[in-house]
Amino acid sequence: MKRRLKKLSGNPIKYFLILTCLTVSAGFSQTISPDSRFKADILLVLAHPDDETAIGSQLAKWVFDDGKKIAAVYTNRGQGGGNTYGREQYHAMGAIREVEVRQALNAFDISNVWFLDGVDTPGQDVLHSLQNLPHGASLEKLVRYVRLTQPDIIITWLPHFSAGENHGDHQAAGVLATEAFDLAGNPAIFPAQLGYPREIQDINNFYEGLLPWQVKKLYFFSDRDEPLKAPGPAFDVTTVSQTKGKPFIELAAQLNIFHKTQGFVADMAEEALKTGQWQPMISWLEKFQLIFGKAVVKCRPDGDVFEGIGRNTVSNDRFSGTPINDQDGVRIELGGVFDYYRHFWQAHNLGHLSELLEPEITISYGSYFHVPLLLINNEKKSLTLKLNADLPEGWEALSANGEFTVDAGQTLPVQTFYFAPSEEGEKIHTLTWKIIQGKKIVDDVHMNVMLSDWTLPQ
Numbered sequence: 359m360k361r362r363l364k365k366l367s368g369n370p371i372k373y374f375l376i377l378t379c380l381t382v383s384a385g386f387s388q389t390i391s392p393d394s395r396f397k398a399d400i401l402l403v404l405a406h407p408d409d410e411t412a413i414g415s416q417l418a419k420w421v422f423d424d425g426k427k428i429a430a431v432y433t434n435r436g437q438g439g440g441n442t443y444g445r446e447q448y449h450a451m452g453a454i455r456e457v458e459v460r461q462a463l464n465a466f467d468i469s470n471v472w473f474l475d476g477v478d479t480p481g482q483d484v485l486h487s488l489q490n491l492p493h494g495a496s497l498e499k500l501v502r503y504v505r506l507t508q509p510d511i512i513i514t515w516l517p518h519f520s521a522g523e524n525h526g527d528h529q530a531a532g533v534l535a536t537e538a539f540d541l542a543g544n545p546a547i548f549p550a551q552l553g554y555p556r557e558i559q560d561i562n563n564f565y566e567g568l569l570p571w572q573v574k575k576l577y578f579f580s581d582r583d584e585p586l587k588a589p590g591p592a593f594d595v596t597t598v599s600q601t602k603g604k605p606f607i608e609l610a611a612q613l614n615i616f617h618k619t620q621g622f623v624a625d626m627a628e629e630a631l632k633t634g635q636w637q638p639m640i641s642w643l644e645k646f647q648l649i650f651g652k653a654v655v656k657c658r659p660d661g662d663v664f665e666g667i668g669r670n671t672v673s674n675d676r677f678s679g680t681p682i683n684d685q686d687g688v689r690i691e692l693g694g695v696f697d698y699y700r701h702f703w704q705a706h707n708l709g710h711l712s713e714l715l716e717p718e719i720t721i722s723y724g725s726y727f728h729v730p731l732l733l734i735n736n737e738k739k740s741l742t743l744k745l746n747a748d749l750p751e752g753w754e755a756l757s758a759n760g761e762f763t764v765d766a767g768q769t770l771p772v773q774t775f776y777f778a779p780s781e782e783g784e785k786i787h788t789l790t791w792k793i794i795q796g797k798k799i800v801d802d803v804h805m806n807v808m809l810s811d812w813t814l815p816q
């Protein structure tokens with residue numbers, strides 16, 4: 359600014375006129391037009407480079423046949439995985455995976471791709487993944503990308519704990535995306551992103567100049583072993599593309615082949631392209647059907663993804679979410695991530711997700727198993743509750759049963775630990791916990807445990 363003042367020194371009226379002309383010719387008014395190079399129809403919010411391959415066939419249709427613009431945000435660079443191509447690990451491999459996914463998405467004309475710089479956290483615990491992102495700073499970044507790309511639709515991982523959805527990072531991406539859906543249209547959230555910059559063409563400006571943006575629809579997909587029966591737009595991956603003349607599954611393979619450090623993903627596609635045997639890839643990708651999350655426009659949950667989108671912008675005031683009503687009765691609930699999701703779904707108007715599944719988890723044979731429980735007393739007096747675990751054959755309880763005093767209006771967290779059977783037998787075991795007051799069973803809760811040879815840590 360100082361330098362410009364020097365050059366323009368002399369006639370103050372002339373200086374004023376020049377500045378005015380500059381401002382007008384640049385076309386800036388009180389509201390800033392969004393940069394149209396970044397406008398997206400769909401924003402993908404994913405965890406790891408390669409997650410986009412799960413919906414590769416759908417992406418092929420939207421990009422090649424429907425002419426839609428897609429942008430993507432990854433919460434981390436997948437640096438915690440194993441490398442099936444070279445010796446590089448951790449940050450070095452993360453650097454490689456960033457390039458692999460950029461090359462893959464370039465094949466689909468998707469170049470607006472960002473990373474939240476989170477820590478890849480292999481495990482099943484969504485709260486651990488959110489902690490490692492870290493959560494707050496990542497949410498601020500994601501809201502920024504939503505406001506920059508102004509998507510009509512967000513597609514992300516299902517924020518739900520299930521057997522086979524083996525990565526807390528996937529669920530964490532779904533949590534962040536849901537929060538961003540609810541927050542990005544609110545002008546009171548991250549206001550420094552929205553302030554109108556003082557002098558746009560000058561240096562060292564305050565504020566970012568974005569606009570609040572309400573996304574219209576939110577969809578999920580899940581890595582669960584058995585596909586979920588949930589409302590959403592069905593998609594046949596074997597349908598032939600009208601513009602490319604090939605099945606979408608074959609177009610999807612062009613994404614996979616770039617992920618050389620993630621053997622399974624690349625190998626599956628290379629094998630199919632070489633042999634023409636597409637069934638293994640079809641079987642794998644068929645399970646990633648979209649699940650309807652919510653919408654602020656009129657549409658059917660199982661209607662087309664773009665149904666009801668239209669051109670109008672919408673406001674976010676319909677989505678304030680209400681806290682869960684935990685005031686009633688004497689109860690037992692699963693704690694930890696299960697308790698988190700009960701509150702999360704309620705707060706984000708996703709109550710229907712609680713109907714999708716019984717509580718479940720996959721763990722390894724013989725493994726040390728932790729189940730957090732909550733004993734809830736909403737009576738007006740202190741209570742003594744007996745906790746009783748019903749365990750299937752072969753299970754060993756390390757700490758579970760006992761008597762607990764729960765003060766009036768309080769929730770007592772109880773941590774319980776077990777060893778799972780080490781012998782192969784039944785694949786699905788149901789564990790039940792009861793609370794007993796006097797001789798009366800007051801409430802119970804259960805969990806279905808799938809046993810397998812290997813899983814990520816709890």
Ligand SMILES: [Zn+2]
Pocket residue numbers: 405406408409525528
């Ligand atoms: Zn992943």
